[in-house]
Amino acid sequence: xxxxxxxxxxxxxxxxxxxxxxxxxxxxxxxxxxxxxxxxxxxxxxxxxxxxxxxxxxxxxxxxxxxxxxxxxxxxxxxxxxxxxxxxxxxxxxxxxxxxxxxxxxxxxxxxxxxxxxxxxxxxxxxxxxxxxxxxxxxxxxxxxxxxxxxxxxxxxxxxxxxxxxxxxxxxxxxxxxxxxxxxxxxxxxxxxxxxxxxxxxxxxxxxxxxxxxxxxxxxxxxxxxxxxxxxxxxxxxxxxxxxxxxxxxxxxxxxxxxxxxxxxxxxxxxxxxxxxxxxxxxxxxxxxxxxxxxxxxxxxxxxxxxxxxxxxxxxxxxxxxxxxxxxxxxxxx
Amino acid sequence: xxxxxxxxxxxxxxxxxxxxxxxxxxxxxxxxxxxxxxxxxxxxxxxxxxxxxxxxxxxxxxxxxxxxxxxxxxxxxxxxxxxxxxxxxxxxxxxxxxxxxxxxxxxxxxxxxxxxxxxxxxxxxxxxxxxxxxxxxxxxxxxxxxxxxxxxxxxxxxxxxxxxxxxxxxxxxxxxxxxxxxxxxxxxxxxxxxxxxxxxxxxxxxxxxxxxxxxxxxxxxxxxxxxxxxxxxxxxxxxxxxxxxxxxxxxxxxxxxxxxxxxxxxxxxxxxxxxxxxxxxxxxxxxxxxxxxxxxxxxxxxxxxxxxxxxxxxxxxxxxxxxxxxxxxxxxxxxxxxxxxxxxxxxxxxxxxxxxxxxxxxxxxxxxxxxxxxxxxxxxxxxxxxxxxxxxxxxxxxxxxxxxxxxxxxxxxxxxxxxxxxxxxxxxxxxxxxxxxxxxxxxxxxxxxxxxxxxxxxxxxxxxxxxxxxxxxxxxxxxxxxxxxxxxxxxxxxxxxxxxxxx
Numbered sequence: 001x002x003x004x005x006x007x008x009x010x011x012x013x014x015x016x017x018x019x020x021x022x023x024x025x026x027x028x029x030x031x032x033x034x035x036x037x038x039x040x041x042x043x044x045x046x047x048x049x050x051x052x053x054x055x056x057x058x059x060x061x062x063x064x065x066x067x068x069x070x071x072x073x074x075x076x077x078x079x080x081x082x083x084x085x086x087x088x089x090x091x092x093x094x095x096x097x098x099x100x101x102x103x104x105x106x107x108x109x110x111x112x113x114x115x116x117x118x119x120x121x122x123x124x125x126x127x128x129x130x131x132x133x134x135x136x137x138x139x140x141x142x143x144x145x146x147x148x149x150x151x152x153x154x155x156x157x158x159x160x161x162x163x164x165x166x167x168x169x170x171x172x173x174x175x176x177x178x179x180x181x182x183x184x185x186x187x188x189x190x191x192x193x194x195x196x197x198x199x200x201x202x203x204x205x206x207x208x209x210x211x212x213x214x215x216x217x218x219x220x221x222x223x224x225x226x227x228x229x230x231x232x233x234x235x236x237x238x239x240x241x242x243x244x245x246x247x248x249x250x251x252x253x254x255x256x257x258x259x260x261x262x263x264x265x266x267x268x269x270x271x272x273x274x275x276x277x278x279x280x281x282x283x284x285x286x287x288x289x290x291x292x293x294x295x296x297x298x299x300x301x302x303x304x305x306x307x308x309x310x311x312x313x314x315x316x317x318x319x320x321x322x323x324x325x326x327x328x329x330x331x332x333x334x
Numbered sequence: 335x336x337x338x339x340x341x342x343x344x345x346x347x348x349x350x351x352x353x354x355x356x357x358x359x360x361x362x363x364x365x366x367x368x369x370x371x372x373x374x375x376x377x378x379x380x381x382x383x384x385x386x387x388x389x390x391x392x393x394x395x396x397x398x399x400x401x402x403x404x405x406x407x408x409x410x411x412x413x414x415x416x417x418x419x420x421x422x423x424x425x426x427x428x429x430x431x432x433x434x435x436x437x438x439x440x441x442x443x444x445x446x447x448x449x450x451x452x453x454x455x456x457x458x459x460x461x462x463x464x465x466x467x468x469x470x471x472x473x474x475x476x477x478x479x480x481x482x483x484x485x486x487x488x489x490x491x492x493x494x495x496x497x498x499x500x501x502x503x504x505x506x507x508x509x510x511x512x513x514x515x516x517x518x519x520x521x522x523x524x525x526x527x528x529x530x531x532x533x534x535x536x537x538x539x540x541x542x543x544x545x546x547x548x549x550x551x552x553x554x555x556x557x558x559x560x561x562x563x564x565x566x567x568x569x570x571x572x573x574x575x576x577x578x579x580x581x582x583x584x585x586x587x588x589x590x591x592x593x594x595x596x597x598x599x600x601x602x603x604x605x606x607x608x609x610x611x612x613x614x615x616x617x618x619x620x621x622x623x624x625x626x627x628x629x630x631x632x633x634x635x636x637x638x639x640x641x642x643x644x645x646x647x648x649x650x651x652x653x654x655x656x657x658x659x660x661x662x663x664x665x666x667x668x669x670x671x672x673x674x675x676x677x678x679x680x681x682x683x684x685x686x687x688x689x690x691x692x693x694x695x696x697x698x699x700x701x702x703x704x705x706x707x708x709x710x711x712x713x714x715x716x717x718x719x720x721x722x723x724x725x726x727x728x729x730x731x732x733x734x735x736x737x738x739x740x741x742x743x744x745x746x747x748x749x750x751x752x753x754x755x756x757x758x759x760x761x762x763x764x765x766x767x768x769x770x771x772x773x774x775x776x777x778x779x780x781x782x783x784x785x786x787x788x789x790x791x792x793x794x795x796x797x798x799x800x801x802x803x804x805x806x807x808x809x810x811x812x813x814x815x816x817x818x819x820x821x822x823x824x825x826x827x828x829x830x831x832x833x834x835x836x837x
Binding site for chain 1 (some may be wrong): 390391392408410412413416422424426427428429430431432433437441442444446451452453
């Protein structure tokens with residue numbers, strides 16, 4: 001294979017390497033930020049603080065796995081926050097009435113709810129040919145409405161939840177909470193799914209060149225449908241985790257959560273034009289967000305900045321990608 | 335076809351296919367022997383690509399039979415066709431840029447562990463490397479397809495075909511983007527496949543290549559089967575005659591108009607990788623036809639002149655003055671207008687009314703105190719619409735509700751509003767009905783009479799011959815022929831259009 005010519009300047013080399021490995025680029029940026037924050041406060045570089053960051057990002061990471069798959073197909077799922085809330089509220093109501101339900105059964109129920117709602121998204125986008133941004137914008141509101149219908153406007157409070165549900169995410173193994181381990185476990189499962197299972201690879205195929213995928217005999221509609229079901233299922237799982245970790249199911253649970261998952265993906269190198277994205281990248285994107293969140297708190301910057309940060313981070317990440325791609329293309333043409 | 339010795343590996347009988355009322359194929363016959371290299375030739379729109387897609391299972395015929403190994407089969411999707419050992423290499427690349435070479439080869443039929451949907455990753459890469467070395471090449475099968483040359487991508491496509499154990503390989507214009515050395519390489523590979531008993535259907539515009547590689551050749555014209563010939567028993571002239579062999583019975587309302595001052599002259603236009611050394615002139619009252627087959631880059635030349643994609647090199651004179659035209663706006667200032675080929679994509683804003691479409695190019699004329707004077711705009715639009723006889727329920731009607739012919743008239747109206755001195759028409763009558771076609775031709779004659787200089791790109795030989803005062807022919811980015819109205823014949827033009835380099 002013809003190797004790319006080495007860059008002529010340091011900047012070009014840097015660009016090439018950043019474009020080649022997004023993970024490396026975020027890592028470098030994170031190290032810089034960590035160094036700066038550590039200089040400002042000693043509370044940052046501690047085991048407990050990192051545990052907090054990991055706990056905070058676990059749910060984002062789980063949902064971002066599904067978001068990544070949807071985005072690879074050139075779609076987007078902005079209803080994940082609402083799916084999460086439906087799952088949390090429904091499961092919360094069930095265990096309030098039946099305290100004996102095992103947490104793992106609760107997770108299965110959450111998965112089922114998520115798959116059901118996800119398949120609605122998948123059906124409308126795939127078979128009714130509605131653009132995913134419109135479909136999931138609609139279901140963002142539709143599913144949120146279901147939360148209110150289930151709850152009747154009330155919350156499931158901590159004292160109404162059985163201990164088993166409340167503690168299982170925090171149970172530690174070697175000092176690491178179950179929630180974190182579970183997110184890593186899902187990450188590994190889906191790493192193999194998207195890298196080694198035919199359907200997983202076909203997700204990349206349809207996002208990379210849809211016509212080619214059709215011509216190759218791939219069942220493009222099925223694959224497209226499945227990614228929304230998976231995205232829903234993962235949001236459903238996250239709903240149960242949310243219920244456990246925060247011991248509450250509120251009507252406004254996870255409002256705006258979709259933005260964090262998209263941010264994790266985009267920062268983690270998932271292309272907004274589809275066709276590429278990796279699980280390690282998404283996890284690093286999620287960690288990056290969690291770290292900035294944490295730093296904002298520790299340094300004492302106003303909470304209000306967080307919202308602005310998510311939006312800006314997405315735009316900055318996409319601009320960086322565009323700049324890098326343009327540079328590479330221009331160099332290739334010359 | 336003279337004699338059939340072995341039973342054909344693939345036979346198509348009575349295949350017809352139409353798209354939205356337009357007949358792409360009518361009652362077509364085609365037969366392929368094992369281990370033969372069978373060229374498929376014909377003008378643009380002759381139905382070659384449609385036939386290919388039917389064999390590959392992408393399109394389903396409206397009627398007719400596909401017989402493979404003595405069995406009538408229906409190829410209702412590409413997978414079925416693949417399972418019958420048919421692989422297709424399309425003109426547009428069907429590769430996944432961000433995936434590695436091995437995956438590109440095996441996408442859709444990944445090697446898996448028995449009973450488990452888990453890809454044998456290492457074996458897949460070893461097998462990919464083996465297939466590529468079978469083709470006599472070396473590649474790192476772990477590297478991404480992005481960054482490969484077109485020739486290398488073609489190797490990947492060929493390896494993909496091999497990976498499916500293809501017995502029939504269809505290639506649509508595989509040589510159009512290759513250098514001469516790469517073409518030689520490709521032919522070497524095709525012959526190798528032939529020795530293994532693979533039958534190859536080779537679609538090409540280049541007759542010299544057909545004579546070099548093919549055993550037989552089938553000619554299509556206007557969606558119909560014309561003939562199949564053994565390559566040894568035919569000649570270039572005969573093939574050209576068969577490709578164009580219709581009688582010129584359509585009457586064209588060509589007016590004799592005095593051809594006077596030079597309006598446009600281009601010299602040495604080049605655009606890297608697209609076209610080179612294009613020089614010609616265009617005069618007042620003249621209709622200059624620009625002919626050629628798909629990939630001749632005629633549209634690219636027109637768009638370069640109109641400033642959409644300015645050329646890398648070359649000079650443009652307008653009415654004897656050297657001009658720098660770097661944008662459509664600059665071109666319009668010089669009195670140029672360009673009516674694009676794809677009306678829906680480039681010509682009309684479908685969701686807008688006809689009036690708004692017509693006045694889009696000249697809206698500034700009607701502005702009074704920063705607002706558009708609606709009455710003036712309406713008068714102007716209805717004037718032109720009447721002149722062109724655009725049939726509408728009213729000028730408020732949305733462009734998308736018009737018929738193809740009336741849409742084409744609306745596009746023309748939009749540009750005629752600018753009162754162009756130089757008018758470039760890209761396939762002005764493609765896909766419109768006969769009546770509207772005649773009206774457009776009539777209009778072209780009228781415009782020429784009024785002193786407009788017209789450059790007409792057309793893939794229809796009768797139209798080129800019927801309407802042009804002079805004919806230019808392009809082939810793959812080169813000007814390969816120029817004929818006066820008296821000289822131009824279908825055969826001469828087709829010969830120039832299939833010639834690779836300047837004679």
